[in-house]
Amino acid sequence: MKLVKSAALAAAMAFAAGGASAETVKIAFIDPLSGPFGPSGTAGLHQWEHAVSEVNADGGMNGATLEMVPFDNKVSPKESLVQLQKAIDRGIRFIAQGNGSSVASAIIGAVNKHNKRNPGDEVLFMNYAAVDPAFTNDRCSFWHFRFDSHVDMKMAAATDWISEREDIKNVYVIGQDYSFGKAVAKAAVTQLAEKRPDIEIVGNELHPLGRVKDFTPYIQKIISSDADAVITGNWGADMVLLVKAAMDSGLEAPILTYYGGSLGAATAMGKAAVGQVLQVSEFVENYPTTDAQIARIEDYEKTYPEYDYYYHRAYNAVNFLDMAAEKAGSNDPVDIAFAMEGMTYDGPYGKVTMRAKDHQVLQDLFVSTFSADVERDVEDTGLGWTASDADRIAAGATAQPTTCQMDRPER
Amino acid sequence: METIVFSLLNGVIYGLLLFMLSSGLTLIFSMMGVLNFAHASFYMLGAYFAYSIMGVTNFWIALILAPVLVGLVGAAVEKWGLRNVHAHGHVAELLFTFGLAYLIDEMVKIVWGRSSVDYRVPEVLDFPLFELFGAEYPAYRVFILMVSVGMLVALWFILNRTRAGLIIRAALTHPHMVGHLGHNVPRIFMLVFGAGCALAGLAGVIGGNYLVTDPAMAVQMGPIVFVVVVVGGLGSLTGAFLAAMLLGLMQTFAVGVDASFADLFGWLGLTATSELGGITIASLAPMIPFLMLVLILMIRPRGLMGDREL
Structure with a gap:
């Protein structure tokens, strides 16, 4: 019942928001949407769309409606740069990408270059799955934030x-x-x-x-x-x-x-x-959690019956974005980037911190096991992932040293 | 020892699958002079048809019906498409099949989606057949082996022991003469094109769930099939068979071998830490077909068993 109510509310809010404020903040989602990695990218996209819909239902990002705009990069770094340029040309200033460190590497390079050449028109890169350690070490960038634990x-x-x-x-x-x-x-x-x-x-x-x-x-x-x-x-x-x-x-x-x-x-x-x-x-479907999180999982799996809840980090990323925008009182990528540094958020699977030094997220990790004894299964197999408290590694213990020498813009 | 046995088994199966695909192409290529760029697309169609037919009936009906359907599509393409283009020469034909490959690709994406479909091995065949050196061997692979060998025997019988085969063989080597003898060459062409496509379709049916059924399968298979035909030699099914087996075995053996350039050429002073020495044989596997193509064109341009120059 609660779920139906919140869904109805979400619909009503989205409608109201769409009617009242004309401002939309678009997030370009650049990931494979076809080919051998198409299913991974599409699953990620749906998760982001769902996360964004929650923020919109809750009043949006400083009142602005968030919108995901998908771009298919076929996991090719070259194609990604074309798509990135397309997104920037359309005025999009937030980029989400995750599948493929080769792609993320190209995007970081391009974003750095773009932001250097176009002050006042900076773009922000939210990486939700590309985990090459270099991105928060030698190659760390002020414009890149990683929401997944690295390799x-x-x-x-x-x-x-x-x-x-x-x-x-x-x-x-x-x-x-x-x-x-x-x-x-x-x-x-x-x-x-x-x-x-x-x-x-x-x-x-x-x-x-x-x-x-x-x-x-x-x-x-x-x-x-x-x-x-x-x-x-x-x-x-x-x-x-x-x-x-x-x-x-x-x-x-x-x-x-x-x-x-x-x-x-x-x-x-x-x-x-x-x-x-x-x-x-960072996410195990059958690990005990809050009622709100269970409602979210159920709502997601009802909205996208073909997919299972998997990319929890998409919600972390969107939450951070929303919180940082609120803290900064602005929807500008530069203000948001500064606000996001060092920010923490109490998630359903423990505290999540964005380390200021290298823009690497610190979150609890789980070593989960594929099991037949589960409450929530995946892909209608009757099987799923479980973990106990013994399999949980605290965020602090997962932290690794960094060699990052961050180059911050002047304020 | 284990490596050798397993590589042999897997290599033979992959080789037979390749032969099933390329036998049709060899027939079409040598007889009509048409380099059918869309051949691998018919392979893909076979897999997708089987997937859809399996959805409503079962695998065994799909195994028969899907290749027939693909064959009919092939015959229709020849009759209403290729035959008209034929008058304008080889370049037009080449462009036609090239366009057709893209057309089929896009149609598959529209009908079945851009990602892979869940085309599975039938449950009756989904069990380990025997255990060897601690590894289980799936029954479905042996089934592939049997279907391929059955197809091989049937093809050999039709070509060598029937009247239709006699005409086809004659048309392979002397296409003009057969026409002069009063045979309906366009109809033979249509039948051969249809049968070639049906073979590709059959390869798709049994290969689609052994490998993956996705819209990229045609593009990935296409170049390798051409390599088989060229290496084997024009107009020679035996050559295509040899080339397919050779390719299948070499590719699986390369993956199975645990050696690097440093191990092979260590006597030249190459070390494992250097750029070149660090390259492993396994990482060369995807390159092997094309290396073979280049080498054979340099050394023996008419292919292993072919009697005509390209």
């Missing part, structure tokens, strides 16, 4: 999990052949060497991004390497096909993933993956 932070959780298990002696690392996959491999090798020098890396493989259609040869290599655990950063179709082949070939080692929750993966994994596939993320 090294998530890897710390994964390697902690491994180092607690004495029976794991051999680890296999497989990833996509681009900056992100390389960052994952590097983090795994260096962190395991520190935490468990006795562990041997029996395989460290990179495969072409989005081009492998049959992972069976890779899986058979993993099986014959006698790996006790597999670490992968794969996402999108590469994640789905990897686990599909792993299940088909009867791989028994646990698989530690960054994106085991990629759309389609649960269907491909099925019952065979229960207890075997783990995911390091």
Whole structure:
């Protein structure tokens, strides 16, 4: 009942807002909306749209209506720059992107350049999923804010999990052949060497991004390497096909993933993956949380029945944007950027902080397990992700040092 | 040892799938001189048709009906499209099939969407058949193997033991002579085009759920199929078969091999930490088909078994 009421209210508010104030603040969503990574991008877009609708229902960003404008970049950095220019030409000053660190890297470069050349017309980049550590270290930028924990932070959780298990002696690392996959491999090798020098890396493989259609040869290599655990950063179709082949070939080692929750993966994994596939993320659907958050999940899954609630960080990003705009009393990207630095927000999964030093979000992380005993399943499989308090890593513990020397504009 | 056995099995299956796709193209190419750019699109259509038919009936009906449908589409394209363009020479034909490939691509995107569809292996075949060196082997792969071999035998029988096959073989090597002998060459062309497309469709039906069914599958398969035809040699199905198997095996073996340039050329002083030495054999797998294409055109332009120059 409460849900229906709030939905009705949302509709009424959106209508009222649309009628009363003509001002709209547009956010360009530049991500793959077709091809092998299309499902990932589309799922992200819906989550942002839902998050934005909440802010709009609540009176908007300083009264202005937020609107998501989708741009399909086909995970190509080159195409992304064309789309970014298109967005800027249309007067859009907030950019959201997440899929592909190669893309994020290009966007950071372009945004830096644009903002330098066009003072008074700056754009702000909200990165919700590109996790190459460099973006908040050597390549950090005042105009970039990351709302996902980066590779090294998530890897710390994964390697902690491994180092607690004495029976794991051999680890296999497989990833996509681009900056992100390389960052994952590097983090795994260096962190395991520190935490468990006795562990041997029996395989460290990179495969072409989005081009492998049959992972069976890779899986058979993993099986014959006698790996006790597999670490992968794969996402999108590469994640789905990897686990599909792993299940088909009867791989028994646990698989530690960054994106085991990629759309389609649960269907491909099925019952065979229960207890075997783990995911390091900021959101676990079956972790106990507030009623408001449960209502939000239900509302999302009712609005988009084809999708499961997954990108919780989209809500964090939109909330930060809204709060920063309110704090600054302005909808200008420069004011918002300054206001967002060091801001904190009490989320349904713990406190979220935007570290001022490098614009890296600090949030609690969970090592969740794919399970058959769940209240909320994914993709109508009857299976889903669970985590207990023991699997929770406090935000402070996930923090990593940064080499960032931030260049701030003058005020 | 494990690597070799598994690579062999997977390589043979991939090779057979490639052959099923390219046999139709070889027939069409050598007989009509048409380099059918849309051939891989018919492969994609096969997968999508099967997905839709499976939605309302079951996989077995899809296995029969989808290739027939694709074959009919192919025959229709030849009869009402390609035949008119044929009069204007090869460039026009090339452009026609080129446009057709894009047309089919876009149509698939409109009808079935831009992302991959959930075309699954039928449940009857979704179980591990046997276990080898600790890894399970899915039954569906063996099913692919059987369907491909069955198709291979049927194709061989039709071409070598029937009257229709006799005419087709004659038309492969001496297309003009067959016409002069009073055979209805346009109709043969239509049948061969239709049958070639149906073969591509069949490859789509059994390959679509083995790999992925998405609008990009035609674009990804297309170039590799051309490599098979060129490497195998014009007008030679045996050549296409050899080339397909060679490609399938080389690509899967490359992934399976755990070595880098440094291991191979270490005696030249190449170290694993250098740029070149760090390249692994596995990362070369996607490049192999095109390396083969370039090499064969340099060394033996008529292909492995072909008797005509390109």
